[in-house]
Amino acid sequence: MEKISLFSKKIVRYLSILPVLVLLGYSTTSVASVERNISFIQYVENLKQEALTLGIDKGVIDSAFENVEFLQRSVSSDKEQPEFKMTLDTYIPRAVPNWKIQQARDAYTKHYKLLHKIGKEYGVQPRFIVALWGIETNFGKLTGRHYIISSLTTMAYEGRREALFKKQLFAALTILEEGHISQDKFIGSWAGAMGQVQFMPTSYLNYAVDYDGDGKKDIWNTPADVFASAANYLKTEGWNDQQTWGRQVKLPNDFDKSLAGIRQQKSLKEWQALGVRRYDGKDLPDFDLQASVVIPDDENGRVYLAYNNYKVLMHWNRSYYFATAVSYLSERIQHPKIVVE
Known part of the structure; x- marks a missing residue:
């Protein structure tokens, strides 16, 4: 964490949430709040009723919303914009500093056998899995600290994309209902991105993998599930391991x-x-x-x-900067060549 302090807090915060903003279709200009004529508490009750009509278990709903709270931080972060002009020449050194390159190479070596097993099964070069992991959450170290249900409920109530965040919220309730993660550990970003690959709940339901076969698609704590989920996303979206980016x-x-x-x-x-x-x-x-x-x-x-794989990276996140950062880090993992005994 000390190395992260190389950036100002505002730069770090912007870099960390930019991918999610772009993924959800946000511009990086300020966002106007939606005026509500009902309280947050009443809005939550309405959401609970809507979740029931979708067939989600009442016990899961009641438990999930029991400690839900309005997160002003989510609203503030949603409205913020950086106080500087970002270019690739300023973004890349911050997103892919030398220490992150070394950590990426270390992670590649540490998980070499698992990564290559998954890479072969899914048809994805391991260096891209590690690069995505590094850019998204600094190899699982920065996954967010907000209760997902509170984040998504807040964004649905106050944000300008209510339908989108309600869809994500109901997907999040489904994840709890399926038992993949306990409620107390259901933590992520202020915008609702989760785990070491920062999937939004709908992406989780579509792409997450229980690779170790324990009955849970654990993108929070299990490296095998993290890597396989990332690889499954790329494969499903059209990745070709015979090409580079x-x-x-x-x-x-x-x-x-x-x-x-x-x-x-x-x-x-x-x-x-x-x-x-x-x-x-x-x-x-x-x-x-x-x-x-x-x-x-x-x-x-x-x-x-x-090439086509770059386009697939932009399916993950519709940002040239994101796709370029992942691509650049993948190259630095590959060169100089890592020899594993």
Whole structure:
């Protein structure tokens, strides 16, 4: 935790919640609260009745809401915006400092056999699993400290996306009903992201895996479940372990910027013909791959050719910065090569 203090608290907080904000479709500008004509207590009672109509067990509902509270911190964090302009050149050194690279390599070595077993089964390179783990929660060290039911109830009551957070709340109740985590340990971020991979409750229900076979999909404490859940997400969303994520490139001075964007794809041969080159100026690889030119900031900043796996990372989190940070950390795990006896 001492190393995290290299950032100001505001920067750390913003970096930690930016992925969840983008995932949920937020802009990073201020968010206006919804005016309510009922109290929080009455709103909770309405939610409990709605949960009952969805077939969720009454005992689970009553227990889950027994100690629910309004979290002003969630509302404040939702409205905050950083006091600085973020660019990749400022984001990457903060998201992927040298100490995190070393911890990622150590984690890769420590869990080598398990990671490679899971990687082979799911078709995902282990370095990307570790990189996601590191970017999301600093390898499970920063998973949040808020009761999930309180976080989601607060955001449904006060936030501008009530329907979305109610959906997440009912999914969270289902997780409790299925017995994957005890209520006292059902902790996560102020926005409701959970566990060492920071799944929102609906993502948990769709992708979480009970890899160790103990009957619980434990993304909070069990490395096997954490890694397999991340791998299952990537595989389900279209990951290809025969490809990497992409590469940094240089554009010609006359490049048509309307061709850039993750949704616009061309073959490497076509990009080559348009003057796109490797970062060192050499020709692009002679592979039969589709790729997109990604310009996270502007043409004076970093530019990438993004392959399909980069797009999958953006399914996880619709942020160029997030996908680039994960990709960059994965490269630093891979090079120099780790030799495990």
